[in-house]
Amino acid sequence: MxxxxxxxxxxxxxxxxxxxxxxxxxxxxxxxxxxxxxxxxxxxxxxxxxxxxxxxxxxxxxxxxxxxxxxxxxxxxxxxxxxxxxxxxxxxxxxxxxxxxxxxxxxxxxxxxxxxxxxxxxxxxxxxxxxxxxRFDRSSVAVADAVATGRFGRLTSAIASVAWWRGQGYYDSGDWRGTWTMDGGGALMNQGVHTVDLLLWFMGRPVEIHAHTARLAHERIEVEDTAVATVTFENGGLAVLHATTAAYPGLTVRVQLMGSEGSAVVDNDQLQYFHSKDAGGDSADMGLQGGGNQADAELAKYPEEDYEAKDxxxxxxxxxxxxxxxxxxxxxxxxxxxxVSDAVNALATVRAVYVSATLNEAVLFDDVLAGKYNDLEVRTGGTRTESI
CATH class of the missing domain: 3.40.50.720 (NAD(P)-binding Rossmann-like Domain)
Incomplete structure (x- = not known):
């Protein structure tokens, strides 16, 4: 070359x-x-x-x-x-x-x-x-490094939320939007897949997913505009996964990671909170209730952003x-x-959410990955049919 x-x-x-x-x-x-x-x-x-x-x-x-x-x-x-x-x-x-x-x-x-x-x-x-x-955001890298080096202790739980708004015009702008065939899903697949990937990057391999989906604020689409799920991971940790395009006027993307020796919050790609016991500082048996924020000190270890949008x-x-x-x-x-294997795991997690919501029962991640539900036609629950 x-x-x-x-x-x-x-x-x-x-x-x-x-x-x-x-x-x-x-x-x-x-x-x-x-x-x-x-x-x-x-x-x-x-x-x-x-x-x-x-x-x-x-x-x-x-x-x-x-x-x-x-x-x-x-x-x-x-x-x-x-x-x-x-x-x-x-x-x-x-x-x-x-x-x-x-x-x-x-x-x-x-x-x-x-x-x-x-x-x-x-x-x-x-x-x-x-x-x-x-995955390449400065804040995400800081959290992933802390996870990899065990600074949060045992990861116990996480909350991942994508709370966005997409007007009806967004879905009407292209025949492929909001279809199972070409879009593959709604709020979770299209808007939330990045956050699913981050959740898996931080927490590890999923074991079981139990989910519900609904179409509540849009019409003329096949897919969900709201999805919620609970996820169990191999490390025993639990997570709540949420994605919606029905949160007017649009809120933030937030990943909250919690462990036995530290926690972190990434909100709209910014490290809003970081605390690790190994960094010293205050500690208390009853907790600091969000105090002891070490985010600025942690981010100082990583290069500043080196790009400003010209357009x-x-x-x-x-x-x-x-x-x-x-x-x-x-x-x-x-x-x-x-x-590609990382993306397959994220896609399998999204598929597991849709399968679980369709069957109204928990499903195993490995079963989804192995193709057990390949022939299942997933659907959106809670469909709103009246004019909005």
Missing amino acids: SDSLNVAITGCGVIGRTHAVAIHEFPEASIVALVDVIPDAAEALADFIEKSGRPRPSVFTSLEDAFAATDIHLVALATPSGLHIRQGLEVLAAGKHVVIEKPLDVDLGRAQEIEAAAAEAARRGVVASVISQH PTVYPAGHIRQYRDIFGAIAEGRQPGVK
Whole structure:
């Protein structure tokens, strides 16, 4: 491979633009191709790239045409979720590195197919990663490091909440939005999958999930706008998982992690609270009731953010941090920080929530992962049918 990393972006909508802005932060990478079945979308992104001072990429309507015409090393898939696996397999079969926007796919069985293909490709030095940019947030890294070194003692519980609002116009803006086939789910799958990934990164492997879902504030969609679940983990810890797009006007994403020797709260990507017994300070048998906050001291151990958005409509800081890891993995011949298997576990957890809500009973994570419920047609409970 040459010193320059030639990149193609497939899917030239809003997320495709985010990938383009992020990739342009790295002088070793050049976007040489844009692929979209809607040529106007690709041309619009090509215009945007050209106006930013970069060479104008070639435009194609298929990956096959792009591969035939252009030397491409890495493909970023920013297409609707239901297309990710087919396109990802096509990229890996061509021997190219691939970055897949979240979620990995809408179908767990297909996701496991690309998991196997990515493992095989890794043996040939091919990198496959899935966007999970919040793992690279400064606050998330601080909490994950504390977990890895045992500073919180035994992890006992967690609360993960995504409390957002999406108006009816959001779902009406695309025929694929809010469908099981292409969106794969609602608030949990589309908006909450990043938080599911963080919960698993902190707490470990799930064992059992018991959940309920409902559609309460939207119409003309098949999927849920509200989901709640309890999750039991291998380490014995318990968690509450919550995701909604029916929290007007939109609240924060919050992950609260609690252990026998420390706790942390990450709210909207900021380390709002951190306390570890090993850092010293006050302690009390009856607790500090939120006192003894060591967040500022903990964050001081990690570099400041090094990116400010130049375009107020695009917020690619998290993507930039993850691309730094991905480009490093390619250059160093190692695996990326987020592997396809990580995304499969997050997807299996979301699938377990939908299965549990459909059956109205607890389900085992390993049963879902093993395909026990592959033929089950999941549905949304608590459907609101009256006009809103």
